[in-house]
Amino acid sequence: MTAGTTVLVADDHAAIRAGLRIMLESHGVRVVGEAADGDVAVRNAAALRPDVVLMDLRMPGRDGVSATREIVERELSDVLVLTSFDEDELVFGAIEAGAVGFLLKTVDAGTLVQAVLAVASGEGVLDPRVTRRALAAVARGAAVDPAEVPADQPALTSREQEVLDGILRGWSNAELARRLSISVPTVKTHVSNVLAKLGARSRSHAAALTQGRDV
The missing domain is CATH 3.40.50.2300 (Response regulator)
Structure with a gap:
């Protein structure tokens, strides 16, 4: 609508x-x-x-x-x-x-x-x-400083890693839900958790922070 x-x-x-x-x-x-x-x-x-x-x-x-x-x-x-x-x-x-x-x-x-x-x-x-x-x-170091991600950041769960992989591919919440066989509200919860753990302000910021890092 x-x-x-x-x-x-x-x-x-x-x-x-x-x-x-x-x-x-x-x-x-x-x-x-x-x-x-x-x-x-x-x-x-x-x-x-x-x-x-x-x-x-x-x-x-x-x-x-x-x-x-x-x-x-x-x-x-x-x-x-x-x-x-x-x-x-x-x-x-x-x-x-x-x-x-x-x-x-x-x-x-x-x-x-x-x-x-x-x-x-x-x-x-x-x-x-x-x-x-x-x-x-x-990834070549032209933008986000890797130091922005705390060294002691909490580890992502396996599901959160799947969600992050989808974010890196540009998938929407609806597409993540379909591909992972979970509900959209559950996807939103996982996305929020991923952003919080990475210290990211948005999906695009999370993608930038995780390039070349072992997340």
Whole structure:
């Protein structure tokens, strides 16, 4: 059901904001506000409390990474990042800031709407084209410091490891439930436990932290 889902679109290009609005609203998702820079994105997120903020990363003034961090820390909304192929460094920053989804700006309307609804329902979204490049660079040491993961972190159970493996593959809660033959609420519990044990702020952050580590 898309009618109750609300979105704030943050991008410094008016034409892109207009295009995203058309794509979303033509599929029943309500765009409640727009922002052309990070400061406005934070203010509007606080005022409007959308289910999802679609966040551009490269904006004049305050960038999308800084805005994402404040929005997540203040629990104003979940953040779904729209990125280009040349923004690896900013993607890493957004992972650390707590963004729960990443899509390329070339995304089609159907994929965009599905991603927004998934994020609004508490799931993460990782475009494979973004994930593969980002995690490869993380494994080379380009982003998250391995020291972020405590040396004495609690060990994952076998089921939690299966859930983490699914997260690394970009599986949604529903797909994890189907593949592991467990309920979606049980999946959500396992995901929460995995994030807590890894000290991760989001699925994407957990994926980054575990690259190249013996978890």
